[in-house]
Amino acid sequence: MYSFEQLRGFVAVAEELHFGRAAERLNMTQPPLSRMIQKLEREIGVRLFDRDNRGVAITTAGAAFLVEAKRLLALAESAPDLARRISRGSVGTVRIGFTAASAYGVLPGLLDHLSRTVPDIDVDLYEMVTREQIEGLLTHGIDLGLARPPFDPDEFGSRLLRREEMVVAVPTGHPLADLERPLRPEDLQAEPLIMYSTTRARYFYDLVVGIVPVFHENVVHSVSQVLTIVWLVSARRGVAFVPRSTTLLGIDGVEYLPLVTEPRRPVELHLLWPRDSQNPALHAALRALQTLPVED
Template sequence: MFTLDQARSFVAVAEELHFGRAAERLNMTQPPLSRQIQKLERSVGVELLDRDNRRVALTAAGHAFLIDAKRLVVAAERAPDNARRIAAGQLGEIRIGFTAASGFSLLGPLLAEISERMPKVHLDLSELVTQEQVNALLDGDLDMGLARPPFDEKLFESALLFSEGLFVAVPSGHRLATLPRDILFADLRDEALIMHSPIKARYFYDLVVRRVEVEHKNVRHTVSQILTMVALVAAGRGIAFVPESAKLLGVDGVRYLRLAEITDDPVELHAIWSRESRNPALGGLVDIIKGGLHH
């Protein structure tokens, strides 16, 4: 196996194409440099340089080896600094899971803030429903989730990112869109409903059935994604209960109406992360979350 010193010596000779200049660049004399190259060629098993009294040139194998040797030398030079940066949380990778609905309003500002304050940290994003995020966090496959409650507070630390209202999405020409007031539950009694899946969209399903007097016989479609819901509303298939941020989807042909009997902002999104996490970069992300996003 060749050594890092041999790779460094080869890069110098390959770039200078002159043993004297390469030796000077490496602060060594020419004979030990020649021996390093000879040992390297024996280790690799092929000639890397054509050399005579007048010139030095790379062989075809030498050209190929130079590419990898440069990478190796650069990586070796960066490694100590990278290790220090990673330990300080300034370098590395953060893996973030998010629900589709959280991407409407929060994901963009969050990523912009991370890029500004942690520019050397690579972000890996995964769109997952809350339960998938919880499993990935426990398995160590995610560092942070942007998820809906409930979750086990003994296993996870969390921070409320924001809460928002629950609205009714109706087709633009719908009779409810012409009412000169907020919508009442009684107004919805005979309406065809597009409802959240009690399995794949459990958070929204539970939220709606706890807060709204839903007539289950009126449910025409059951889906798991807010975008799908809004698209079905636009197509005239029924009305749907959606978070206020669904307005940001920009789907034509849909109006978003306030429910008079819901006076708070019941739709919550939390950042959650494992109490057992060992990723140093996570601390910087938590600081951003707890400090509040500037959006």
Template sequence: MTVTLDQVRCFVAVAEELHFGRAAERLRMTQPPLSRQIQKLESQVGAQLLERDNRRVSLTAAGAAFLEDSYRLVNTLDQAVAHARRVEGGSAGTLHLGFTAVSAIGILGPLLGLLGQDLPDIEVILHERVTGGQVDGIRRGEIDLGLARPPFDTSALSSRVVVREPLRVAVHEGHPLASATGPLGPEDFDGLPVISYHPTQARYFHELTVRFLVNGHSRITQNVQQILTAVLLVAAGEGVAFVPATAAALGVQGVRFMPLAPMTDGHPDSDPARPVELHAIWARGTMNPMLRNVLHLVQRSAQRVDDSYA
């Protein structure tokens, strides 16, 4: 049995108009081909769907039942067509979004809110991973878009800075530096134990720590991979740690986040007052309408964070 969509649409028009002439006008066709479509449909269905004579057209019992099913069929197809068009236009689909724990504090909540508001037909699947894990996920096709820290392999990845924020030092509330009245410089950490970061697993914050302390004489006592771990060690009195300003939102008791003097190490692409960067990253050459729309919302949500430090 081969029933075509054109036959179904012709039947619906006649069933609603109960008049072949008006149905033909509605479908912008003449009556003879319309009648042939109805005849073919009835032949394929194996039932008479319409009673017709020179004066009137009416539905048979089979026709009334077929009309209800036809409505569902046409509506389903219309929805499928509309969904395909939304996917093509970038307003529907599935987004695998990578993020780090601290990057989520300032930007992830607002981003998810904007996605739900502006692009509700995009299903978001979250992947919490450190930067290296996000990069690997993008290379394997597991992640479409990441929120991560540089540096990146620019031959394989495209990136865009979405947030710049200050570097802070996390100190225990009982530490002498907790009562400082102004921004702290490298010399303020001379001889102090510092919780730093793993040179490869947490390369970005390791390098920021080294850059800030380059003219000081502090002691590196720990190397961790996560910002939260560093802050928890500060709370335990193990030392001080350099963290992004958004880490204050972690709400770890007993820890204060003190301002630092601007970085002056000559990095041309860095803002000395806001050296901590968060990037959106994706596979080079994979930009599509959905990703473009999501990146626009990433920029909107990040602007709130960025503006707070301007």
């Protein structure tokens, strides 16, 4: 097998087309350079140069080999720097899980921030509900989550990214829109309610039942995704409690009404990561995200 030293010798001769000048460029004498090229030709089984009294000319096979030799040398020279950058986390891949609702507003800003601050880190995106994100983080299927509380602080590091109001989505023209004041829980007790699933959207389910008494007979649908809920509201199937960021969806046939709650901004979204992660790119991304402002 040929060596990188042989490749450097070959490239020097190919570019100079003169063994003497190539040897001087490599800080060596001509005889060992000639022997190096002869050995390289034997090892790869082709003639790389035509030599006669008039000089040196590269063969067709030699010209093709020159392209690959330069590529191999460039890779060899860049490999140590690449390894060091990977070790520092300045290159690599971060896999981010996100809820559908978190994509409205927070995710684009987070991706833009990473692109500016750590541009050589690749980002892979996975849409998941919070429960799926927790499982993915524990098994290291993803590196970061945009998820809802609660979390186990022994397993996960977390940082609050957004705190926002809960509003009421109603079909356009609904009588509640005529009240011209923030809604109170008692305004909604008789309304058909599009509710969150107790298993796949537990965070929002618990949040809603903590705000307003939910009577089973009032629930017309139970689903897990905010987008589905808003589509059902637009179809006049009922009313629903959604985060204020849902207004960014721009779905026709829906109005969003303010709601009196305590606290005023009960909906939280957190950045979440496994404490035992060994991915250097994750730690570089976390350092970059320290300067991402909290939306409050």
